[in-house]
Amino acid sequence: MKRALILLYCTASLVLASTPLLASGSIAAGKTKATTCFACHGTDGNAVDPQYPRLAGQYNEYLQQALHEYKDGRRNNPIMKGMVATLSDQDIEDLAAYFSSLPTKLDTLKGHIQGD
Amino acid sequence: MNRLHWLGLAAVSAFLIVGTAQATGNASNGRKLVYTCAGCHGIPGYTNAYPNYPVPKIAGQNEQYIINALNEYKSGDRTYPTMVAQAQSLSEQNIQDIAAYLSSLKPIK
Numbered sequence: 602m603k604r605a606l607i608l609l610y611c612t613a614s615l616v617l618a619s620t621p622l623l624a625s626g627s628i629a630a631g632k633t634k635a636t637t638c639f640a641c642h643g644t645d646g647n648a649v650d651p652q653y654p655r656l657a658g659q660y661n662e663y664l665q666q667a668l669h670e671y672k673d674g675r676r677n678n679p680i681m682k683g684m685v686a687t688l689s690d691q692d693i694e695d696l697a698a699y700f701s702s703l704p705t706k707l708d709t710l711k712g713h714i715q716g717d
Numbered sequence: 718m719n720r721l722h723w724l725g726l727a728a729v730s731a732f733l734i735v736g737t738a739q740a741t742g743n744a745s746n747g748r749k750l751v752y753t754c755a756g757c758h759g760i761p762g763y764t765n766a767y768p769n770y771p772v773p774k775i776a777g778q779n780e781q782y783i784i785n786a787l788n789e790y791k792s793g794d795r796t797y798p799t800m801v802a803q804a805q806s807l808s809e810q811n812i813q814d815i816a817a818y819l820s821s822l823k824p825i826k
Contacts, residue, residue, distance in 0.1 A: 652781040707774035708824035710759035
């Protein structure tokens, strides 16, 4: 019985941990929710101050993941912790949809490494 | 000495102070170091398993943010195991070199 319960908990936590992030947010709703972000991350999502990341054109699901991590403490950053505290899952999806839709200055490393 | 001189002196010393705080990465060494990173960050749309999400685009990212991120993996403020292991193998100079190179990149059209 005990073993079965442990197995159940393990399965449940695996399922929870792997809940897929879906790119189903609203870009328009994200735009109105993003005004707070602009001060540091730039009105175009390309932060000018080099200590803050560029968000424009970053992967949608990566941005969602980052916001969830700030919220649940897997990422420990005092500024972002305060920012995400009031965000719902829907807010996170919308913000990620908005920033990932903007013209980007980012790229993968494809073509940027020695030997390429 | 008139007020203008003092103003100039203040400006120059402010510039010097800011200058010393800036990152001193060597981008060409960074280019060699990021070879390892390309295994995941060099594949467009490459996705982690558990948790399942795409690894971020890091070429063209801001310099100090990259330095902070790698140091946060090192210190445990960020927890993704693969990146914690990678960051622990890097010296402070390695981190600055990587950040100098990555932040110098522009997207390939």
